[in-house]
Amino acid sequence: MNGDARKTAEALTYLSGFGNQHSSEAVPGALPIGRNSPQRAPLGLYAEQLSGSAFTEPRAYNRRSWLYRIRPSAAHPAFARTDNGALRTAPFTETAPDPNRLRWNPLPEPEPGTDFVRGLWTLGGNGDATQRTGMAVHLYHANSSMRRVFSDADGELLIVPERGGLLLRTEFGLLHAEPGHVALIPRGVRFRVELLDDVVRGYVCENYGAPFQLPELGPIGANGLANARDFRAPVAAYEDVEGPVEVVNKFCGNLWTATYDHSPLDVVAWHGTHLPYVYDLRRFNVLGSISYDHPDPSIFTVLTSPTDTPGLASVDFVVFAPRWLVGEDTFRPPYFHRNVMSEYMGLIEGAYDAKAEGFVPGGGSLHNMMSAHGPDRxxxxxASAAELRPQKVDDGLAFMFETRWPVTLTAQAARAEHLQRAYDDVWQGLERHFGPLH
Incomplete structure (x- = not known):
């Protein structure tokens, strides 16, 4: 698509508070005043509530939006099963959980006519989508805009573009996501992905559990990390389209399809807390040590999906954004470690400061729980011989999906041609330097 599409997608509004009530209308007067569901909605619209949480969840965690649309969502034909392609869903049982360190090159080029849904390729995950627990790691590679509409009843989708821009036409309006951005589509929200470049590629975290939210800041105080005001919601925009439209629904791990006689992206106005958004990772306010030692990667958390155990996330989204390193007498790259959490890492651009080669944009690595990893030789x-002066790390943008359970691979990921068979070799040659003091 041309620059006009990018300009059109910039119709966004900054969120005044993450998770707070927001509203937008494409036509003045479309939002009812004082009542969510009046006897007659304005402009002949239908009032409909989209609930992303149970009705009785606490106010701080309750996600719901009221949509005022041309036709109600209930007006659709029956859905029928369709081919899942390379998309898989938890529980993942095709392979045994693997304790080895694993790394993949980028996905191969897609076949002509591959849209976002057909271009989804599942690496693995954990939990059970039917029980709303756990997560999945997907990659996408597409060269064709969607003509159909997609929604995911199993979880919310955190989309991380790595190559090429996306125009996301959602029920709430338009979102524009380029490499360096992340876009979130909540559970059940319908959308279409249109390509702003000839070929697009990136990563997706499908979160089956509690919706992503900003992490608590604790002793950091009121400011820092991802600021709520930097998340942008779409301005209401609608399609008033008559004629056949294919709608694909992901439900309990399978894809189902129905042909509507109108576009379901026909919401003229909305208000609520269950809504899509986009965030520019370069706005992340990085915090770190100004004396010595290396902070834990939790200090780079952008979004977290909490569990019933305080501080234990179902999945965290972490970014390694440009930052200064100034620690005295400190090994600057990430330290060697083993972790009770499991880590899938991807690279959006540039290089990662803990790897010399082999970890490339569009690729990814998996270090399951308690697998030892860290900088290569x-x-x-x-880094051990470097002069310790203030250093700006600004030649790369990496991220991590960190999850409380092991990531079990799909068979296609375990057998993929682009799996790096000799990943362990990067740690070979780490010599013994120990010498007892006399």
Whole structure:
């Protein structure tokens, strides 16, 4: 698409508070005043509530939006099963959980005519989508805009573009996501992905559990990390389209399809808390040490899906954004470690400061719980001998999906041609330097 589409997608509004009530109308007077569901909605519209949480969840966690649309969602034909393609869903049982360190090159080029849904390729995950627990790691590679409409009843979708821009036409309006942005589509929200470039590629975290929210800041105080005001919601925009439209619904792991006689993206106005948004990762306010030692990667958390255990996330979304390193007498790259959490890491652009080669944009690595990992030999040797002066890390943008359970691979990921078979070799040659003091 041309620059006009990018300009059109900039019709966004900054959220005044993450998770708070927001509203928008494409036509003046479309939002009713004082009543969510009046006897007659304005302009001949239908009032409909979309609930992303149970009615009785606490106010701070309750997600719901009122939609004022040309036709109600109930006006549709029956759905029928369709091919899942390379999309898989928890529980993941095709392979045994693997304790080995694993790394993949980018996905191969897609076949002509591959849209976003057909271009989804599942690496693995955990939990059970039918029980609303756990997560899945997907990648996408597409070269064709969607003509159909998609929704995911199993979970919310955190989309991380790595190559090419996306125009997301949602029930709430338009979102524009380029590499360096992340876009979130809540559970059940219908949308279409249109390509702003000839070929697009990226990552998706499908979160079956509690919706993503900003992490608590604790002793950091009131400010820092991702600021609520930097998340942008769409301005209401609607399609008043008559004629056949294919609608694909992901439900309990399978894809179902129905042909509507109108576009379901026909919401003229909305208000609520269950809504899509986009965030520019370069706005992340990085915090770190100004004395010595290396902070834990939790300090880079953008969004978290909490569990019933305080501080234990079902899945965290973490970004390694441009930042200064100034620690005295401190090994600057990420330290060697083993973790009770499991880590899938991807690279959006540039290079990652803990790996010399092999970890490339569009690729990814998986370090399941308690698998030992850290800087490769070349990085360790270089960092151990580096002059410790203030250093700006601004030549890469990496991220991590960190989850409380092991990520079990799909069969296609375990057998993929682009799986790096010799990943362990990067730690070979880490020599013994120990010498007892006399």
């Amino acid at each position: 070349e990085t360790f040797d270089r």
